[in-house]
Amino acid sequence: MGLLDTAVTSPWFYLALFVVAALDGFFPVVPSESMVITGGVYAASGQPELWLVVVLAAVGAFTGDHVSYLIGRGSRGRVARGLRPGSRRAAAFAWAERQMAERGGLILVVARYVPGGRTAVTLTMGAVGFRPRSFSIFAAVAAVSWAVYGGLLGYVGGVAFEDDPLKGVAVGIGLALSVTAVVEGARFLRRRRGAGAAREGAEAGKVTDRVGALSER
Template sequence: MKEAVLDVLTTLLGSPWWYVALFSFSAIDGFFPVVPSESLVITAGVFAANGTTNLALVIAVSAAGAVLGDHVSYFVGRFAGAKLLRHLRTAPRRRAGFDWASSTLAERGGLILVIARYIPGGRTVTTLTAGMVGYPLYRFTCFDLLAGVSWGVYSGLIGYSGGIAFERNPILGLLFGLGLALSVTVLVEAGRWLYRRRRPESDEAEPENSDPVTSSR
């Protein structure tokens, strides 16, 4: 059974269409965060260890797709911001995420665009918010390029390290890569939780009549 799975994966990964799929899924994940683009990049990285895929090409294609997807999300926020904001007012949980992204963009600027890529659900919320609050496009593009390339390198190398560690068993290498990525995500979330716990209450308090969208323009 395992050999059959490996044969199918090797056949698919050896096809040039795999790079098209990587680009497409990485782009779609930017504005429709249900597509497991990171898992696909990690998988391609695992098989790069035995030469089935090209690691540099995997990283480049994934990063390019991610940057494109982020810009789609940005322009959706920019041109449909008012409608989205009305929807957010009826969805408290989503509104909370928007408020966090908006205030963090105002405080830290483009740095949050890089950090949010490694926070579950943070990438789309932040890029949408950047468009909604009118964050300058040239600055968005510069920071997003940094975020996209770093994400491509991170995901590709995690997979590649698993492939090297388990060269004779790519399935174990894939599980190792996915587990390592999950561990990093858990650590990031734990760090965010501790940071929020340690922040003084005065830093978290905001005037009731403040609106992150209008105050950030």
């Protein structure tokens, strides 16, 4: 507990937050959201400053997204060719391509709340040559909304458990996981509905073919 207090209230925390948020853009195993939430929890007690937590998290995320975008842009088709069929990464990239076709740049904002979605989307946007200026606009919206969301989640937990920051961190992370679960649940239901509609369409097509065949006799 004392070590965590010292780390989060140190001025170096701001630099660490920026670096971790940036790394998370192209190395998604880094837990940047948990760090933003933790900063928000401790901000409820006065240190660190909430606005600095939000700003540095947003700038770091914006930077990381552009690194990932440039990696995708430089690799073009090599990223897709290097994916193993049936792997989670291949599935994530396939999802990113479908969502880009449906929603365009807005998917970058949505992907912020999908596990593994952010990196897949930014790499894909670079690989398909999404316009840099448009990418920067959507990346800015995504980074700011995500940083505000994480910082405020932590701040709420910090206010609720001012005397026990660890409980505040647990509450903040729990709320974030709940939001992720809701997003994933919505995606699952949508996929099921889409699959059901596709099956119904296929069955309808078969019936039409049979009727056509009978009418020709």
